[in-house]
Amino acid sequence: MSTLIYLDNGATSFPKPPEVYDFMDHFYRNFGVNPGRSGYDLCVETGELVENTRKMLTRFFNGADPNRLCFSYNSTDALNLIIFGMLKPDDHAVTTTLEHNSVLRPLYHLSRTGVEVDYVPFDKAGFVDPDDFPKRFKKNTKLVIINHAFNVIGTIQPIREIGRHCREHGVPFAIDASQSAGNVPVDIEDAFVDVVAFTGHKSLLRPTGIGGLYVREGIEIRLTRAGGTGVRSAVRTHLEEYPYRLEYGTLNVLGVAGLHAGDAEPARSGPVGPGLGLIDLEVPALEVLAVERGDGLQDLVLLGHPHDKITPYPTYY
Numbered sequence: 001m002s003t004l005i006y007l008d009n010g011a012t013s014f015p016k017p018p019e020v021y022d023f024m025d026h027f028y029r030n031f032g033v034n035p036g037r038s039g040y041d042l043c044v045e046t047g048e049l050v051e052n053t054r055k056m057l058t059r060f061f062n063g064a065d066p067n068r069l070c071f072s073y074n075s076t077d078a079l080n081l082i083i084f085g086m087l088k089p090d091d092h093a094v095t096t097t098l099e100h101n102s103v104l105r106p107l108y109h110l111s112r113t114g115v116e117v118d119y120v121p122f123d124k125a126g127f128v129d130p131d132d133f134p135k136r137f138k139k140n141t142k143l144v145i146i147n148h149a150f151n152v153i154g155t156i157q158p159i160r161e162i163g164r165h166c167r168e169h170g171v172p173f174a175i176d177a178s179q180s181a182g183n184v185p186v187d188i189e190d191a192f193v194d195v196v197a198f199t200g201h202k203s204l205l206r207p208t209g210i211g212g213l214y215v216r217e218g219i220e221i222r223l224t225r226a227g228g229t230g231v232r233s234a235v236r237t238h239l240e241e242y243p244y245r246l247e248y249g250t251l252n253v254l255g256v257a258g259l260h261a262g263d264a265e266p267a268r269s270g271p272v273g274p275g276l277g278l279i280d281l282e283v284p285a286l287e288v289l290a291v292e293r294g295d296g297l298q299d300l301v302l303l304g305h306p307h308d309k310i311t312p313y314p315t316y317y
């Protein structure tokens, strides 16, 4: 019998916990209607699930107001809303050279329209230096945006120190928690984070096609789209209030059900916790591969830092 060892959890986690599949199936068969569009019982119950999921995720990130938890398709979508909604020509932004394309590409696009972007480099172990940030701040710095856990070598960035600098200088601070949420705690209050973007399908162990952002009170993201919300449809322009401000069209209710997973609050950290425990888990998996290929592990090189990194969990079948 052949064993499949799945090591691609950084791209998307697989398989998901059974309660995710079970709850999605149950929900979509019984409640899969369009929430907020009408007042019949089913519609109200679907709406309750959406609101409960906002509350669950607000607690998860230690936010204050569930209405400021907005759903999006994924992190890329959330990051686009943040970057295009917070920067305009003649603004300055600070980011790093370890960002995913979902941050880099929107910034490259904006830099063609007069937004200036500074890129903080990382060291050999894969970390940025928090003190590099304030040195780059200018009068027109409108956003610092950083990848919390590096998708290439897993290093977890010192967001609390960076956040403290940002708060002291009054610069809005956004993090991309695509890889970190579900793997290490993401406490936006503790880390002085103003906006967090997340995706369902990676370390949160939830489905694809759903993600979102939490926007701290006092931080405004401009409207960059407009359309249906199901609320006050006679108003000619898109609603300004959260969460509708950043939600457009029919929600992916099946995805929201997957995030909710029957009240199964997502784990705040991976099953073995960050650090070398991960390597213990990974090495047997790699050994199976090495034995099958007839070679050893002598060429195995571990990149990045041995401890301060996220833990992609190998799964076995």
Ligand SMILES: Cc1ncc(COP(=O)(O)O)c(C=O)c1O
Residues within 6 Å of the ligand: 010, 011, 074, 075, 076, 077, 100, 102, 147, 149, 150, 151, 176, 178, 179, 199, 200, 211
């Ligand atoms: C650090 C990071 N940011 C953003 C993304 C984009 O996530 P999604 O494809 O869910 O939009 C990824 C996906 O690989 C990622 O690793």
